[in-house]
Amino acid sequence: MGCGECGGRVRKAETEAVCEDCGLVLSEDAIERGPEWRSLDEDADRRRTGAPLTASRHDRGLSTEIGFGTGSEVSGKRQRQLVRMRRQHNRARLESKAERNKLYAHTEIRRLVSVMSLPTSVRDQSCSLFSSAQSEDLLCGRSLEGFAAAAVYATCRTQSIARTMDEVVDVARASKEELKTAYDALNRDLGLPVGPISPTEYLPRYASDLGVAAEVESRAREYAVVLVESGRVAGKNPSGVAAACLYKAADEAGVPIKQRDAADLAAVSRMTVSSTVRDIETVE
Template sequence: MRTSEPYERTFDEEPQRDDQPGCPDCGGRVTTTGHETVCDDCGLVLDASPIDHGPEWRTFEDEPATNSRTGGPVTHARHDRGLSTEIGSGQDANGNTLSGRKQRQMSRLRTRHSRARYQSKRERNLAIGCVEIARLVSALDLSRALRERASSLFRKAQSEHLLKGRSIEALAAGSVYGACRTDGVLRTIEEVADVARCDREKVLLGYRVLNTELGIASRPISPGDILPRLFTALEVPPSIRSRAADLAQRAREEGLVSGRSPSGVAAGCLYLASEEHGGGLRQEAIAEVADVTPVTLRARYQELQERSESPSPL
């Protein structure tokens, strides 16, 4: 009975005549195939190759044809890169229910397996950091790719001995914030600190350590990155959104962002756009959502207004 689908032969699987003069044992003819070199007369195997040119999967007659692989890909988000062994419970590999005696045995094996899960304290700290990063990514509604990048940053920090004397939670939160800055995902330090198990100063310290020691390629935040969050929170009309985005882009081109808070510039652009379209947005509401003071908003608004009234309009 055939147990697998036939596959196409490759050129090195066809029988070929070897260049050797003959078999060293009997002097017979030697033939080379894609797997081994044998003597046609006595059957002596002169050379064997471990390369199997066939498919990686098997398809049986009572199963649908599929070429899927088993197991998940290697990931940095787990301390063992996703290659650990998990002992199941309740059923065997065929779906049959285990007996009570076998279930108790599996329970004892799981207990021993969990106790021997970490080979060293270093590996245990890495597992704690990966779990904390996964929790932060879930709380901030971030992508799986960003979780991978944050876990990779944490691994690199541990390999550079940056965990010594520092909090695991602080470096995990700093890794998440650093990954956001690297990928251009807008998450403020306050948003990360709100869901982290440490205060804002420790999160900022963790990010600064990673940025200084590892040289994270993080790009600066522009006012245009902050505006969508303000639009959503304040339910800004489309006409004001378009004008505020244009003001933010021109402010960046003319250097009004240098040395100033991006949130303050974004709040000033939104308030100026609102005033140009008949008002409707209060300074206190915009400043609260942008996390700046009304004084900062008015200062940026006045700078933008003066530039817009100058001979070279904003």
């Protein structure tokens, strides 16, 4: 696939293939095969047919409308009938809209809770949280998927079940931005009872993933408490702090563990663990 003229690399643009070295246009394709519109959703498979899909609208923008233009004159009686039909059609649609939204969101919440192996109490609370958001009109202009994910994340926060936002995003059908805006709205307008996350909340799960002894975990817990009370971890990622405490505790217990392993577990960099470990040492 080199250039026939100079043998250089060939770069394929939308409609033509060009040699990067000599600029020779190797082939032209008059048909632009890309999507008609800019894709706002990276993994959407948008083709050139059909109406644009809108995730933020409950029906993805595909609902039926009874139009006004008739094409021909209609009698006054028929006009009044059409007005009535439009009104009733819209009313019926509005109610089914909320119902369908709720059904869709609940299905999504069930899926999330299931793949994340969370208890059913989380599922139920997430669903009712979503319903609250819905009745407070928080959904308009925001994505349903984002709210479903945010409801699950928020429930974990209120129940002190240690899950990071990233962990939810990984399995959610929403981007991190969507989850964030939805969660912010939830937090602001519903006043969630969430405090700052303590690093200790992550310890049990990380300890078992790391396969360290219970004594190591409890030692790590002491480190975490000391660190929190010294105010040294204010604003720091609690997940990373938990990983650092575990590393320090395991290291002192003579468990051959690498900073890298602890860091990967908490989805932070090796340096974050390293610097927090140093914080533990200075606090003592």
